[in-house]
Amino acid sequence: MLKDKDFLTSACQTRGYGILGLGGKNSLSKAVSDAEKIVGYPTSFLSLRCLLSDEMSNVALHMRKLVGTKHPLLKTARGMVFDGNHNLQMKGLFVMLISKAAGPSPQDDLAHEEMVSGVYPNQRSLAEIMEIIHTSYLIHKGVVNLDSVQPEHGPVADMEFGNKMAVLSGDYLLASACRGLAKLGNPKVVEEVASCIADMMTAEFTNFTDPDGNEMIPQTCKGFSDWLKQTYFSFGSLLAKSCQSAMRLAGHSDYLKNMAFAFGENVSYAEQLAKDIKSFTSYDELSGLSLTSAPVLLYRERVPAQEFENLEKLWQKGPSNYHEIVSLVSKSGAISSCKELLAQYRDKAISSLDCFSDSEAKSALVNMVTAVSNVSSVSQGDVCVQTLLAQA
Amino acid sequence: MATPGISGRGFVRTLKTLRRSTVLQRLHENANSALNVAVSKECDIFPNTDSLTRRLHSSPTSFEPHCCHYYHSCHHHRRHYNQYHIPNKYQRTDSICPSAKPNPWCAVSNQRLLSTTTEHLRDTKTSSLVETDPYKIVASEMKDLAPDICKVLEVDIPNMQHMTQYYFGLGKAFRPMVCLLMAKVCNSHLNMGDTVFESQRNVAMVAEMLHTASLVHDDVIDAADERRGLESLNKKYGQRQSILVGNYILSKATMLLAQIGNPKIISLLSTVVEDIISGEFMQLGSKEDENERFQHYLKKTYKKTASLIANTCKAVAVMSNVEDDLVDAAYEYGRNLGMSFQLVDDVLDFVASKQAMGKPTDADLKLGLANAPVLFAAMEYKELQPMIMRRFAEEGDVEYARAMVEKTDGVRQTKMLAARHSEEAIKKLAEFSPCPARDALARVCRILLGREK
Structure with missing residues (x-):
């Protein structure tokens, strides 16, 4: 039953079914589809090129053997096809929109006629490369330590095979990102984007995750500032540096580069904060509750150490205690201060767009930032399922 | 990246300009950046290509100045001359370019080294070459x-x-x-x-x-x-x-x-x-x-x-x-x-x-x-x-x-x-x-x- 609901939810959240939704996430769907029209068309790596390549079809063939196992690669792959949050292509859209908002190159040597819907081809490739890198990161993050495989995960051999597929497909994506970067022909951009990969890998070695990839809060945690650092490494760096590189590719000024970087960085904080808050406020996303989310870290700053230990104990007992955790954290006021922070980062992101003159691309950016920062309690999942059920 | 790369590119540019002139066609084989500018100035002085080529061929014990920093160690050079056979064309006969400053490491001592060691190496050439470990050269x-x-x-x-x-x-x-x-x-x-x-x-x-x-x-x-x-x-x-x-x-x-x-x-x-x-x-x-x-x-x-x-x-x-x-x-x-x-x-x-x-x-x-x-x-x-x-x-x-x-x-x-x-x-x-x-x-x-x- 739960499975079916999952499927329905993801089905109605894919873009093709955008008409259905109402409520919270619908504003996001609309913002995204509007934005795609503005830049002409979305990035296309998942649609055709990638699936038609020999390597990927090889993986796809083998992937059938994984069906029925519990390897995280399956979940990631499903997320790529049915990405409810549009997360993947949304990041690329940010890069293309900010490219368009910044306009043509101030230098004459870049041909303006090369632009398609106001975006240079190499800026478009950059957006795509960034999505590819992000995807390979998600895939590689799902590699399982075979020593930690529990009996309930099924046979170790299945997990080992899943690992092989995950390593190979992630590597394949990274290699195509490398080729794409080299084709951009700009060493500085290559360096910037490569440094994002290093940052994302670093994020997996901080004290926020144990070697198996499970979340934990270390004794040495400095609270919210560590959350910021972690969010920057795992998501912010890629978006911020990609936005910056998009400016660099068009030869824009250092000022615009800095503003684009600030935009990407602050959007990432806002987006992650919204996600963290939603896992506390929306019943549907309770399963996504995380010990390293911003509300928990703020809670930790507010209460005596002993109370926090209680919460950690509750956490270890498993999902049945999630409701208690939520009410503890809510009572401390951590969630409302998270919301304040979210508003701050959202406004910072929007104000870093002040350097661009008004345009439809700029207002699309603002719409998208507003939409991703939306934490309204009506979740689209509920609405979608209700709508579908009503229609049936 | 550090200066070597940049000066290297500068050198390359000079080289390309030089290549355009047919008289200097073969120069690129022997280009030595310390001499570049001087050579291009003096190309009229040489009566014909042959003499130019000969003189250039007789060049370098003098070294490229913008090489990696290892270059500046004296022992590095001595090792080079002690161990390996120096082909004829590397022997210095006279200064290629009057205006070029002599290389402080090579000008005097190496000249002496060359005359003695090359002879020595030529005798034992085959055996010493075969046995040298490639790693030692780098x-x-x-x-x-x-x-x-x-x-x-x-x-x-x-x-x-x-x-x-x-x-x-x-x-x-x-x-x-x-x-x-x-x-x-x-x-x-x-x-x-x-x-x-x-x-x-x-x-x-x-x-x-x-x-x-x-x-x-x-x-x-x-x-x-x-x-x-x-x-x-x-x-x-x-x-x-x-x-x-x-x-x-x-x-x-x-x-x-x-x-x-x-x-x-x-x-x-x-x-x-x-x-x-x-x-x-x-x-x-x-x-x-x-x-x-x-x-x-x-x-x-x-x-x-x-x-x-x-x-x-x-x-x-x-x-x-x-x-x-x-x-x-x-x-x-x-x-x-x-x-x-x-x-x-x-x-x-x-x-x-x-x-x-x-x-x-x-x-x-x-x-x-x-x-x-x-x-x-x-x-x-x-x-x-x-x-x-x-x-x-x-x-x-x-x-x-x-x-x-x-x-x-x-x-x-x-x-x-x-x-x-x-x-x-x-x-x-x-x-x-x-x-x-x-x-x-x-x-x-x-x-x-x-x-x-």
């Missing part, structure tokens, strides 16, 4: 290679840093060695002396880093427990973080490469990354048809092993700015060396393990890989074909394949193929002017053929 560049790589990989999370630096400084460092030697061959072909540019050395570092990153991922895929005499990263720290560390090394290598600032070099090395992965994918499958299968194997071998060596050789050649056909020669040398390297590896998979451990281990077969000796054997014994296609998965397949390889001369044929690639590689070296590094590269080919582990 010893000063190699010495700090691993520490420098570790510096690039520094990160302020101790556990992570330990993992990223785990394998460096342990292996043979074969790839950077070949890369550095090729850099010397190209540079000395252009009479820039026994030097390696900082940027060329960075390519050598990138080569080792890319290779290591691919090893880390390979070990996870092949479930290897041991590497470079240590417990493998995946065995010690788990598969997940090993993969992430591999990516980290790749990204740092890419950054180092990007800092060189040459789009052409970036594009060459990005091909390598692509090739390594696509070779890995090719290894997953085999071809039904016999001929196609061998082609498939050769292509896989090129992509997985030879591409890295070939393209880094090409990259350093491009950076030293030798002519296009020499760039191709450098590439072909690397390609053939890489192919030969892998073929010998395949042979060792059957032979060495037997000698070392008393019994065969057949690592490749156990991983389901049909390597060259098996493919040769399959040409004679068709019943191997289904085993290859099912990747030796059934009980007894590995033993059977092994027996077939011993029965046929698959090992010998593989050795012959390796020898052919090796010869081809040595042939390519003839296009460069002779120097100790060139001899060393030829020696590398021969040593590889005879290696036992």
